[in-house]
Amino acid sequence: MKFSRSKWLSFVFIFILATQTLAAGIAYAADEISKLVLNKNEIILQVGDTANLTATAIYVSGATETATVKADWSSGTADIASVYAGVVTAKKEGKAVITATYMGKTEIVNVTVTKKVKSLTKDKQSLDLRLDATYQLNIKAYYDDGTSEDVTSKADYTIDASSVVSVTNGLVRGQSPGSANVTIKYMNQSLTLPVDVEVVRRIDAKKSQVSLLTNGTEKVELIATYPDGTTSDVSEKAVWTTDKEKVADAIKGTIKGYGVGRATLTASYGTKSTTITVDVDNALKLDLNTQNLLLKKDATGTLTLTATYADASTEAEKTKDVSALAEWTSEDTDIVEVSGGKLIARSIGETVISAKYGEKTVKVIVDVEVPRRLVVDEDTLSLKTGDEHALTLRATYADGTTEIVTDRAEWTVDNDSVAYVTKGTVKTYKAGGVNVTATYGGKTTTTKVEVDIPTLIKPSKKIVNLQIGGSDQLKLTAIYKDGREEDVTGKAEWTTSSKEIAEVRSGDITGIDTGTATITAKYGTRTAVVQVSVGVLKSLTISQEKLVMKKGDAVTLTATALYTDETSKDATSDVIWTSSNPKAASVDAGKVKALASGEATLTAQLDTKTVTISVQVDMASDLTANVSSLVFDLNETRSIVLTATDSLGATRTVTNEAEWKTSSSTVATVAKGVVTPVARGKATIIAAYGGKSVTIPVEVGVIQALEADTTYISTKSGSHVQVKLTATLSDGTTKDVTSSATWKVSSYKLGTVSDGLFTATSSGKTTLTASFGGKTVSIPVEIDTLKYLKTDVVKVELREGKSAEVEALATYTDGSEFDVTKPALWTSSNILVADVKDGIIKATGKGTAKITVSYSNMKTTVVVTVTK
Structure with a gap:
């Protein structure tokens, strides 16, 4: 028996299908379904509306599976509400029951279909x-x-x-x-x-300012004025608040003072409010018995604080010692401590003591042994190695007294290998320079110490000129502060910047090769330099510095070389001659030929020296126009007259001979000096002749400025805003170009614009742009922009099967508020714990879920905890 190819393939397909079915059956048998959960158990729809239901299978093992498509869905009354793959469609008014079945588990959803509401009226x-x-x-x-x-x-x-x-x-x-x-x-x-x-037009306090003593009281009337003109005392009905409850407060219009200071009371009734300033035991001024205080370390002192009041009974001033009542502070308690005006000086330094009583504060500077000046008896010292020298340090205080503080100061040196200092006594070790610093009471002073250091070292020559192989012996002399001189040629350290050009040994310089070098001599901290030239060209000169020629002329130049040994020679044939513009002027062995109109720079080079000569062939030395700029409008023309001045000072009109160009032919054109406008804008006219050129800026009907009557738009969907656009012309006049300008909205989904009238169509941010005459104005636009979104609660605790209602409130940037509970989008992070619709949260299972509210690009959350 033989199998055909098609029968064999059919057999294989049946075998694979059977194997998969068997495997699936085993898998489902091993993982039995526990329950079927729907995202909603009740739906209210209007005729024609649809709703999406989802089904989730929960297995005994704890695994879950989305079964929306796999489940069997049916409607008990399909003519009222039909269902397909979880999508419910409302057909007509009535009630229906939707059934979902999956793997033996069944859940139902009650559906209510109402007629579609077209509008509401009140x-x-x-x-x-x-x-x-x-x-x-x-x-x-x-x-x-x-x-x-x-x-x-x-x-x-x-x-x-x-x-x-x-x-x-x-x-x-x-x-x-x-x-x-x-x-x-x-x-x-x-x-x-x-x-x-009960809206009032305004409320007014009979007194806007009240003065009280501590524990004093005063009743204040609060008059409310209603829209019909009637008035009433609402002091006992109003809400009273204070910004400083420890100073003063009010209950039913009776103000009471509690403590020293000034408070602002606010009385609110309905949407209106007013304020009253209350001064309690408030002094006119505070005074300390001194403004500066000088103390010694570990000493004590006393400050007295006096308050001056206005005596209402006598209309005179009275004073009171409030030292014990004031609040005392020290900016640095490590220097001075203060309590009730009593001072203790702890360490050397300066600080500020503050005394506060009521709303007023006064300050005093306290000085604890702080020197105003610190002086050492010698600013500079010149010592020899092994010397010792004692310095004396004096401190001058604020009261003018002076004392020696050498032993109390802190002494340091910046290089202890040269010298050391102990209590002002300096001891030297070796040659060099060092700074000795004394510090006391926050002040410092420095003495410069030089050990075996000459004031200067001086070579016998500063410039040496040699030929290759030549030599010269220098002498180096050290000059000290006391006037003595010493030959230190053999003691100094000699170096050369280039051994290939010049060498030096104990001041003896030898020329090695052509060039220059620097010889340096160092002794102690002093140095001296000598410039050495070996076979060096000192200068190169040319017989003429500038040439003014006509086409066809020829001139011969001569080059002269001067060397450092003051010898000179004719170097015309040795020089390398070049021309920057050989088409205008050429040069060969010093002979210059004028070939064409133009400019060139001739260069003569010999060794390291270079000389340049400028050459002009048939060139204008100056070119001028009769106008510096042109400003005119369309349909007009302007003429420019061009004058050239040659090198001899003669002038002539070259308008027709010059080369004319325009930077923008779309704005203006030019021919033989006649400028013709083409369109509004700016351009530059360039005229060139004899190597010179002039530029004339041109403005044709240029708009200098473009302004809108508003710089920012904040509106709501469906609203209209008219923007007016004004252009300022180059002559300073203005005109309304609103209907002539080109208007655009950067996001067409958010709004439209026509002739400056902007219509907002959707929420968001965009930009309104107007263009006219090359100018552009941009206006930022915000539509339905929220300031913030919040809910009336942020946490909800429920038992399984219970529900709670949450409200969402949106606040716009203009301050208006709206309840957006219904229009907002409500979602749950876990519908097996909590489901939500229009702010109504239903607990579906034990656990925690996060409810997210979204509206107009803003979000906020509510945490839901569900218990059994």
Whole structure:
């Protein structure tokens, strides 16, 4: 029996399918499903709307699997709500039950389908209530089938200030003075109702400033003025606050002083407030018995603080010693400690003592043995090796007294290999220089010590000129501070900058090769240098410095070389001659030929010396135009006259002979000096003749400035903002170019613009750009920009199966606030612990989940903990 190829392939396919089915059956058998969880158990839809359901299988082992597509979905009433792969579609008004089945587990979802709400209306656009007054709203819904219904009791009501008003089934009650917004929502439609309760036009205190003694009181009237013009004392009804509760506070309009100082009280009633300044036991001025105090270390001192008051009964001033009542501080307690005005000097130094009483503070400087001046008896010393010398240090204090502090000062040297110092006595070890520093009371002074150091060393020659092989013996003399001189030629250290050019031994210099070198002699800390030249060319000169020639002329130049030994010779044939512009002028062995109009630089080079000569052939020495700039508008022309001056000083008009160019032919063109405008803008006219050129800036109808009447736009979706654009022309006049300018919005999804009228279409940030006459103005735009997003709670604890309602409040940059609980997007980090919809959190299982609220590009979170 033979198998065909197709039968054989079919057999293999059946075998593989059977193997996979068997393996799958074994896997499922080994991991039994525990339960099936749906993301929602109840849905409310309007006709035509859809909703997505998801199914998650949880196995006995703890593993999970997304089973939305694998599950069997069915609707008990498909004509009301149908379902396919978890997607529920609302067909008509009514109720339906959606069933999901997977691996023997079944879950249901109750679906309510309502008619689609087209719009909502309210019978009042705003309310103005008195305290405890009520008003019954009438809310009506209009459906897309043309019917309507009173939904006052069915609608949801939210309030942005629940302490001001309350709403129950549309009945609005005024609870406390203030303003609130009531948001009315039914299905997919919402309305906003502004409510004012007991709103006053203004409140005024009978006294704006009160002065009290400690524990004194005073009753202040607070007058509220209502919109109808009536007034009332609301001091006992208002909310009183203070910025300094330890100084003064108020209860029901009675102000009481508690402590020394100044406080600001704020009285608020409804949306209005006013302030009262309260001074308690406040002194006019504070005085210390001294402004500067000098103490010795470990000594004590006393400061007295006097407060001056205004005596209201006698209208005179009185004083009081408040040293014990003041707050005393020291900027540095390591130097001076202070308590109740009593001072203890702890260490040498200077600090500031402050005394504070009430709102006033005075300060005094305390000096503890701080020298104003520190002087050493010698600024410089010249010693020999092995010498000792004692220095004397004196300190002068603020009171003018002086004392010797040599033994108390700190002495240091910057090079102890040269000298050492102990209590002002300097001992030298070897030749060199050192700085001896004395420090006392924060002051320092320095003495410069020189050991066996001459004032200077002087060579017998500073410049030596030699030929190759020649030599010269120098003498080096050291001159000391005391005037004595010493030949230190053999003692000094001699070096050369180039052994290939010159050598030196004990001052004897020998020329090795052509060039220059520097010979350095060093003795102690002093150095001297000698410049050496060996067979060096000193200078190169040319017979003429400048040539002015005509085409066809010829001139012969002569080069002369001068050497360091003062000898000279004709070096014309030895020089290397070059021309920077051989087309204008050539040079050969000193002979120069003028070939064409232009300029050239001739270079003569011999050894390291170079000389340059400028050559002009038929060149203008100056070129001028009759105008320095041109400013005109379209449809006009201007003429430029060009004058050239030659090297002999003669002038002539070369307008027609010059070469004319324009930097922008799209703005202006030029021919033989006549400038013709083409378009608005700026250009530069260039005229060239005889190696010279002039430039004339040209402006054709140039816009100098472009300004918008606003620099920033903050608006909301659906709003319109008109921007006016003004152009300033080059002559200083202005005109409205709003309709002539080119307008653009950087993000077309956020808004549109036409003739400066900007229409916001979506939330976000963009830029409005206007262009005219080469100028551009950019205006930043913010639409529906939030300042922050917050929820009324940040943590929720629930038992499994329970639910909680959370509100989300959005605050915009203009300060307005809106309840966005419904329009916001609510998501759960773990729907097996907590599910959420429109702020309603349902606990589905034990654990912790994070609820995220998103609205207008901002997010905030609520942590949910679920227990059994």
